[in-house]
Amino acid sequence: MKQQTARAAIDSKQIKKLDEHIIEIVSDSGEGAQTAGQMFATIMAKSGNSVWTVEIIPAEIEPPARTPAGASGNRIRAGSFPITNAGDGADLVIGFNEQVLQGGKWENRYKPGCIVLLESMWATHRDPEIASAYSSVVNTLREEGYRLYEVPMEAECSKYIPDPRKGKNMFVVGLLCNIYGRDLQLARTEIENKFGQKKAALIKPNLDLLQAGYDWAEQNLEFKFEVPPYGETQPLVVANGNIAVALGVVASGMEICAMYPITPATSASHYLSEIFDQVGGHVHQAEDEIAACAFAIGASYAGKCAVTITSGPGMALKTELMALSVMAEIPLVLVNVQRGGPSTGLPTKVEQGDLLATIFGTPGDAPKIVMAPATIEDCFYSIITARKIAETFRTLVVVLSDANLATGQQAFPRPKITREWAAPPVDQSPVPAGKDPLDWDPKTGLSQRFIPGQPGGMYTLTGLAHDRKGHVAYVAGINQEGCHYRSLKLAAFQKTLKPPKVFGEPSGDLLIVGWGSTKGAIEEAVSRVRKDGLSVSAMHLTFLQPMASGIKQIMQKFKKVMTVEINYSDTLEDELIDEDNRRYANLAWLLRARYLIDVDCWSNVHGQPIKPGSIEQMIREQLK
Amino acid sequence: MTIKEKTSLFGLSSQCVLKVDDDYKTLEDYQGRISRWCPGCGDNGILTAAQRLCRDEQLPPEKCVFVSGIGCAARFPHYMNTYGFHGLHGRALPTAQGVKFRRPDLHVFVNMGDGDCCSIGTAHWIHAIRSNMKLVVMMHDNNIYGLTKNQASPTTPIGRKTNTTPRGAWLKALNPLTVTLGITNASFVAQVVEWLPELLYDVIRQAFHHNGLAFIRILQRCPHFTPDVFSNLLSDPKKLLMLEHENGIKLSDTMAKLYQTRQQHDPSNLHRAREIAEADDLVPIGILYKNESVPRYEQLTKPKQKPTWEQRETLLNNAFDRFGINIDARAAAGNI
Numbered sequence: 001m002k003q004q005t006a007r008a009a010i011d012s013k014q015i016k017k018l019d020e021h022i023i024e025i026v027s028d029s030g031e032g033a034q035t036a037g038q039m040f041a042t043i044m045a046k047s048g049n050s051v052w053t054v055e056i057i058p059a060e061i062e063p064p065a066r067t068p069a070g071a072s073g074n075r076i077r078a079g080s081f082p083i084t085n086a087g088d089g090a091d092l093v094i095g096f097n098e099q100v101l102q103g104g105k106w107e108n109r110y111k112p113g114c115i116v117l118l119e120s121m122w123a124t125h126r127d128p129e130i131a132s133a134y135s136s137v138v139n140t141l142r143e144e145g146y147r148l149y150e151v152p153m154e155a156e157c158s159k160y161i162p163d164p165r166k167g168k169n170m171f172v173v174g175l176l177c178n179i180y181g182r183d184l185q186l187a188r189t190e191i192e193n194k195f196g197q198k199k200a201a202l203i204k205p206n207l208d209l210l211q212a213g214y215d216w217a218e219q220n221l222e223f224k225f226e227v228p229p230y231g232e233t234q235p236l237v238v239a240n241g242n243i244a245v246a247l248g249v250v251a252s253g254m255e256i257c258a259m260y261p262i263t264p265a266t267s268a269s270h271y272l273s274e275i276f277d278q279v280g281g282h283v284h285q286a287e288d289e290i291a292a293c294a295f296a297i298g299a300s301y302a303g304k305c306a307v308t309i310t311s312g313p314g315m316a317l318k319t320e321l322m323a324l325s326v327m328a329e330i331p332l333v334l335v336n337v338q339r340g341g342p343s344t345g346l347p348t349k350v351e352q353g354d355l356l357a358t359i360f361g362t363p364g365d366a367p368k369i370v371m372a373p374a375t376i377e378d379c380f381y382s383i384i385t386a387r388k389i390a391e392t393f394r395t396l397v398v399v400l401s402d403a404n405l406a407t408g409q410q411a412f413p414r415p416k417i418t419r420e421w422a423a424p425p426v427d428q429s430p431v432p433a434g435k436d437p438l439d440w441d442p443k444t445g446l447s448q449r450f451i452p453g454q455p456g457g458m459y460t461l462t463g464l465a466h467d468r469k470g471h472v473a474y475v476a477g478i479n480q481e482g483c484h485y486r487s488l489k490l491a492a493f494q495k496t497l498k499p500p501k502v503f504g505e506p507s508g509d510l511l512i513v514g515w516g517s518t519k520g521a522i523e524e525a526v527s528r529v530r531k532d533g534l535s536v537s538a539m540h541l542t543f544l545q546p547m548a549s550g551i552k553q554i555m556q557k558f559k560k561v562m563t564v565e566i567n568y569s570d571t572l573e574d575e576l577i578d579e580d581n582r583r584y585a586n587l588a589w590l591l592r593a594r595y596l597i598d599v600d601c602w603s604n605v606h607g608q609p610i611k612p613g614s615i616e617q618m619i620r621e622q623l624k
Numbered sequence: 625m626t627i628k629e630k631t632s633l634f635g636l637s638s639q640c641v642l643k644v645d646d647d648y649k650t651l652e653d654y655q656g657r658i659s660r661w662c663p664g665c666g667d668n669g670i671l672t673a674a675q676r677l678c679r680d681e682q683l684p685p686e687k688c689v690f691v692s693g694i695g696c697a698a699r700f701p702h703y704m705n706t707y708g709f710h711g712l713h714g715r716a717l718p719t720a721q722g723v724k725f726r727r728p729d730l731h732v733f734v735n736m737g738d739g740d741c742c743s744i745g746t747a748h749w750i751h752a753i754r755s756n757m758k759l760v761v762m763m764h765d766n767n768i769y770g771l772t773k774n775q776a777s778p779t780t781p782i783g784r785k786t787n788t789t790p791r792g793a794w795l796k797a798l799n800p801l802t803v804t805l806g807i808t809n810a811s812f813v814a815q816v817v818e819w820l821p822e823l824l825y826d827v828i829r830q831a832f833h834h835n836g837l838a839f840i841r842i843l844q845r846c847p848h849f850t851p852d853v854f855s856n857l858l859s860d861p862k863k864l865l866m867l868e869h870e871n872g873i874k875l876s877d878t879m880a881k882l883y884q885t886r887q888q889h890d891p892s893n894l895h896r897a898r899e900i901a902e903a904d905d906l907v908p909i910g911i912l913y914k915n916e917s918v919p920r921y922e923q924l925t926k927p928k929q930k931p932t933w934e935q936r937e938t939l940l941n942n943a944f945d946r947f948g949i950n951i952d953a954r955a956a957a958g959n960i
Binding site: 045250281282290292295452456472 | 656657684685686687689690691701702704705706707708709710711712715717718719720721722723724725726727729730747748750751925927928929930931932933935936937939940941943944947948949950
C-alpha cells in the first residue's frame with residue numbers, strides 16, 4: 001500500500017518553482033564530490049542561474065574514510081536573483097556516506113528537515129559496525145524530520161564501471177540534472193571538456209553514469225525543482241577569487257610572481273603558472289616565504305612592479321621585507337589570502353584576522369596601503385589597482401583576500417580589457433643632473449624612482465635611515481624627515497579616495513560596517529530586515545589603510561554602529577569581560593581608535609563564511 | 625683606447641701616441657662614498673679589487689648592481705659608484721636573484737658576511753647555488769659578527785672567546801667550501817684571501833666571466849675583533865695550499881717562491897675539489913671547482929615570448945572565454 005502511494009507520488013510529481021536552492025555534495029576525499037559540485041554549478045550558471053559555490057576541503061589530502069571531519073565536497077547556492085554569498089543552510093544534501101553528512105550537520109550547514117540523498121550501500125555492509133552506524137544515523141535523521149532518501153549509488157554505478165568509487169560523482173550530476181530539470185546536453189559537454197582528448201576513453205562510461213543518475217531520479221524520486229534563470233544575458237565570467245587574482249596579475253601587466261606554497265593562496269599561483277609564460281611572465285617558487293618576497297622586491301627594484309602571493313603565516317615571515325619595501329620606497333604588491341589563525345590555525349578555512357597585523361605588524365613606522373576585495377570581481381580589479389598605486393606611490397600595497405573568496409565561485413560581468421591597466425615600459429632614460437633618488441615632494445612626499453640601467457641615477461638603496469640621496473643617516477633629524485615624507489604619501493593617496501556608499505538609508509538605528517568577503521552576506525541580511533521595516537543600513541570599506549574621508553560623518557547619522565567580521569572578539573556575556581578589557585574585532589578597533597565613536601562588533605571564528613541568516617538574527621536581537 | 629692622429633711629435637711616430645677615450649672610465653669613476661670600515665679592514669682590499677674589475681672591464685656604472693645584506697661587508701655597495709641594494713640581513717641572494725631575473729642585462733654582484741651567508745641566510749645560500757643564476761657572490765669571511773660587536777659566527781674557530789661564547793665557541797666551525805661543493809648545480813667555487821690582492825683580483829675576474837653563479841669565499845681580517853685568526857696563515861705561507869691550473873689561477877714566479885705549498889688542481893674535478901675542501905690542515909687558495917655547463921635558472925625559465933600587450937589581451941580573452949557564460953553576447957556588448 002505504502003509502495004503504491006510512493007509510486008503514485010513519483011508518477012504525478014510536480015515541478016516546484018523556487019527563487020533559490022542550496023545544494024551540498026559531500027563525500028570522502030577522492031570520491032569526486034568537488035568535481036561533481038563544480039560541474040553542476042557550471043551547468044546551473046550556464047543555464048542562466050546566479051551561482052555562488054563554496055569548496056568543502058578537509059585539512060588533509062586523504063583523511064581517513066567515513067569520518068565527519070574528512071568530508072570533501074562542494075556547496076552550490078543557485079538563484080534567480082543576483083547571489084552575493086554562500087547563503088544559509090542547505091536545502092538538498094547528497095552524501096556518499098552518513099559520516100561525512102554528520103560533519104555538515106554538526107556545523108549547522110543544513111536547513112533542519114532538508115532533503116537528504118544518501119548512498120545506501122552501507123546498510124548491508126559486511127562490517128556490522130559500519131552497517132549499524134549507518135542505520136543509526138539514518139534513523140536519527142528521519143526522527144529529526146529530514147526528508148531522507150536512500151540511493152543505491154554503488155549498485156547502480158557498478159552496472160557501468162568496475163570501480164564505482166570513481167564514478168558515483170557523475171551519477172550524482174545526473175541525479176541533480178533531473179531534480180533541477182537541467183538539460184543533459186550541457187552536462188555531456190562538461191564531461192567531454194573535462195576528459196578531453198587525453199582521456200577520451202573515460203567519456204563514454206561517464207556519460208552512461210550521467211544518464212543512469214538522471215533516469216534513477218526520474219523513476220524513484222517524487223520531487224522536482226525549478227530555479228528559473230536570472231535573466232542575465234550580458235557576457236559573464238565565472239571564476240573563483242584566486243583565478244580572478246591570477247587574471248588580475250596578467251591584466252595589470254606584472255611579469256613576475258614570487259611565491260612559496262601555502263594554503264589557501266597557492267591555487268592563484270597554480271593557475272598563473274599554467275598561463276603566465278604566454279605573456280612572458282614567470283612564477284618563481286622560492287625556497288621560502290622570505291625569499292619569495294625578497295625576489296619580488298629585487299625584481300621590482302630593477303623594473304616593473306612584481307607581486308608575491310601568500311596567506312597569514314607567510315605574510316608574518318615577510319614582515320621585515322614589507323618594511324623594507326616601505327622604507328626603501330620599492331613598489332610591491334602583496335596578496336594575503338587570509339585563513340584561520342593564529343599560528344597555523346585553520347589552513348583551509350576562512351578568517352579575516354590579519355587586518356591589524358597587516359597595518360601595524362611591521363616594527364617601526366611603516367605606512368603602507370591596505371585594501372580588501374569584497375567580491376570575486378573585486379579580486380580581479382584590486383590587483384590592477386594595487387599595481388598602479390604601488391608604482392605611483394613607490395610603496396607596498398597589501399591586498400587582503402580570504403579563503404571564502406579564494407575558493408568561492410561567482411559570475412561577474414566580463415571585464416572590458418583596456419591597455420591602461422598595464423604599467424608603462426620601464427624608464428631607462430638618463431637621470432637629469434641634480435636629481436636625487438629620493439627627491440621627496442614637500443607636499444606629497446612623492447619622488448621619482450631611479451631604476452638600474454638609468455645613466456646618472458646610480459645610488460645605493462638602503463633599509464637604514466637615509467637622506468634624499470639614499471645616504472645612510474648620521475645626522476639627527478633625517479629619520480624624522482624620511483618617516484614624515486613616507487607618511488605624507490599615504491595622506492596624498494587618501495585624498496584620491498571616494499567616500500564609501502551606504503547600502504540602505506543614510507541614517508537610522510543601526511549601521512553595519514564590514515570589509516572583505518562578508519559584503520554579500522551583510523547586505524543580504526540588511527535587505528531582509530529592512531523589508532520588515534527595521535531601520536538598518538550597511539557600509540563596506542574597500543580601503544582599510546588609509547580610510548576614505550566621510551566615514552565618520554556616515555557613522556554619526558546612526559544611533560548604533562557595529563562591525564560584522566570573521567575574526568575573534570570578546571563579548572560582554574563573559575563574566576570577566578567588561579568595557580575596560582574587551583578586545584574588539586579588527587575593524588572595530590580601527591574605527592574606534594580613529595573616529596572616537598563607540599563602535600560595537602559581532603564576530604566569530606567558526607572557520608565558515610558568515611551566513612546572512614546569522615547576521616539577520618543578530619540584527620533582530622540588537623534592535624529588540 | 626684609440627690611437628690619436630697627430631702629424632708630428634718630437635722624435636716619435638705618431639702611431640705611438642695614445643689618447644684615452646673621453647668616456648674611458650678610471651678607478652675614480654667606480655668609487656662611491658668614502659669607506660667607513662675600520663682602518664686595516666680587509667674589506668677595503670675587496671672593494672679595490674671590485675673597482676679594478678669594473679674599470680678593466682669598462683662596465684657602465686649604471687649597468688652594475690651590488691646587492692648586499694647586513695653587516696660590515698654589506699656596506700660595500702655604498703662605496704661603489706654603481707647602483708646598490710643594501711637590503712636585509714641574510715636576504716642578499718634572493719634579492720639579487722630578483723634583480724638578475726628581471727634584468728639579465730645588468731651585472732649583478734653580491735657581498736655578504738659569514739653571518740649573513742652561512743647563518744641567517746643559509747637557506748638562500750643553498751638554493752641560490754642550486755639555481756645557478758649568473759651572479760658574482762663574494763662572501764667576506766672574517767669568522768665573526770663585527771657590526772654587532774664580536775659574537776660567534778658559524779665560521780668562528782672552536783674555542784674562540786667572543787661576547788656570546790665567553791668560555792670559548794662550543795662548536796667546530798662550519799666549512800663553507802664543503803657545504804657549497806655539496807650543493808647540486810654548484811658551478812664555481814673559489815677561496816682566496818684579501819691580503820693577496822693579485823690573486824683576489826684574478827679570482828674575482830674569473831668569477832665575473834663565469835657563466836653561472838660564482839661563489840668566492842674571501843678570508844678577510846677584522847682588525848678589531850679577529851686580527852689574529854689568520855695570523856698563522858700570514859706568518860707561515862706554507863699553510864696556504866695554492867691550487868694552480870691553466871683553467872684556474874697561475875702564480876707569478878715571485879709568488880711561487882713565497883708560497884711553496886702548491887698543487888696542480890683541475891677545477892673540473894669535483895671529487896678532488898671536495899677532498900681538498902675537506903682537509904683541515906691546509907687552506908686551499910684558488911678555484912676549487914668550475915663547470916660552465918651547469919644550466920642557469922634564468923635560461924631554463926626564460927619565457928618563450930617577449931611580453932606584449934596584445935598577447936596579454938589574447939590571453940585574457942581566452943581565459944574569459946574559458947570561464948565565460950553568454951560568450952556569444954560578448955561581441956555585441958563590446959567586450960572583444
